[in-house]
Amino acid sequence: MNNHNILDVLIVEDESHLAALHREFIEQNFNLRVIGIAGTLAQAKSLIQQYQPRLLLLDNYLPDGQGVELINTPLLKNIDCSVIFITAASDMQTCSQAMRSGAFDYIIKPVSFQRLRSSIERFLNLIHSLRSLTVIDQQGLDKLYNLPASEGATAPAAKGIEPNTLELVQQVFITQPQRSWSVDEVVAQVGISKTTGRRYLEYCVETRFIAVEMQYGNIGHPRRLYRLAK
Structure with missing residues (x-):
């Protein structure tokens, strides 16, 4: 915790191989520190309490419950932590519950690293903007919450590539x-x-x-x- 400019990230994912890929991707591409990987809700709660991360990559289907339940707990509400929800659940009920609970983004598996990059870049842009602002008007607020990711993270424009x-x-x-x-x-x-x-x-x-x-x-x-x- 020596460098306050580096934000802490917790990965909550019970597929160890996928969690390791997410960790490697984050550490190689962003000035972020992965403080741990949790494979269960219980482990996630313990690490959140210990480290108070600034960003959570949260899977939904975990051995001891659903990740979406974690978003509404006082544990997360009482700290300044954004959630990128990553799950195989594509049903609208889970999606709307996550969004109503304040998830920063919702990514459906299988995860595209291009899509994950876009999400993390928008999160970092938001953090940077919030740090540099003291007073804001409606126009500035609207712009803030519609921050685009960098141009490199946009969807492919090549012909015939969907x-x-x-x-x-x-x-x-x-x-x-x-x-x-x-x-x-x-x-x-x-x-x-x-x-x-x-x-x-x-x-x-x-x-x-x-x-x-x-x-x-x-x-x-x-x-x-x-x-x-x-």
């Missing part, structure tokens, strides 16, 4: 970062045609999200494989 499909393709590589995938394997996972799959894979290569590997066999042409870029 953000939701791109997220699904990227998630294939995120969930198994050490594995190399063929076109056939990726399209089977995502449920898209081979032609569409090739287009998205080449887009991911161009944007350096994935890298190409050539596998040479005894017979026929070499196989083109794809792997998460290092």
Whole structure:
């Protein structure tokens, strides 16, 4: 807690591999400090009490309850902590409950790191703006709560690339970062045609999200494989 300019983040996620990916992504891309990972609500409450983090990445489905229950507890309400809600729950009841409870953002799994980057950047922009303001009018307030993320985090503008499909393709590589995938394997996972799959894979290569590997066999042409870029 020596540097007061660095904000503390707590990740609440019971999938340890995904939690580790979130931690690595945050620490590599932002001036933020991940103070811990909680796999249950009980662990989350203990770490919140101990560290009073400024940002919470909160999964909903946890072994001992639902993350959305945590947002309304006095434990969170009594500290200055924003919540980015990350969950496989896409039902409107959970979404509206999280938003009514004051969640800063709501991200549906599978998580796109482009989408997560956008959310964290908006959070940091809001913090920066709040620190620099002493008096504000209505126009300034409206602008404050509609802060855009940096231009680099906007949805892909490439022709034929649809953000939701791109997220699904990227998630294939995120969930198994050490594995190399063929076109056939990726399209089977995502449920898209081979032609569409090739287009998205080449887009991911161009944007350096994935890298190409050539596998040479005894017979026929070499196989083109794809792997998460290092």
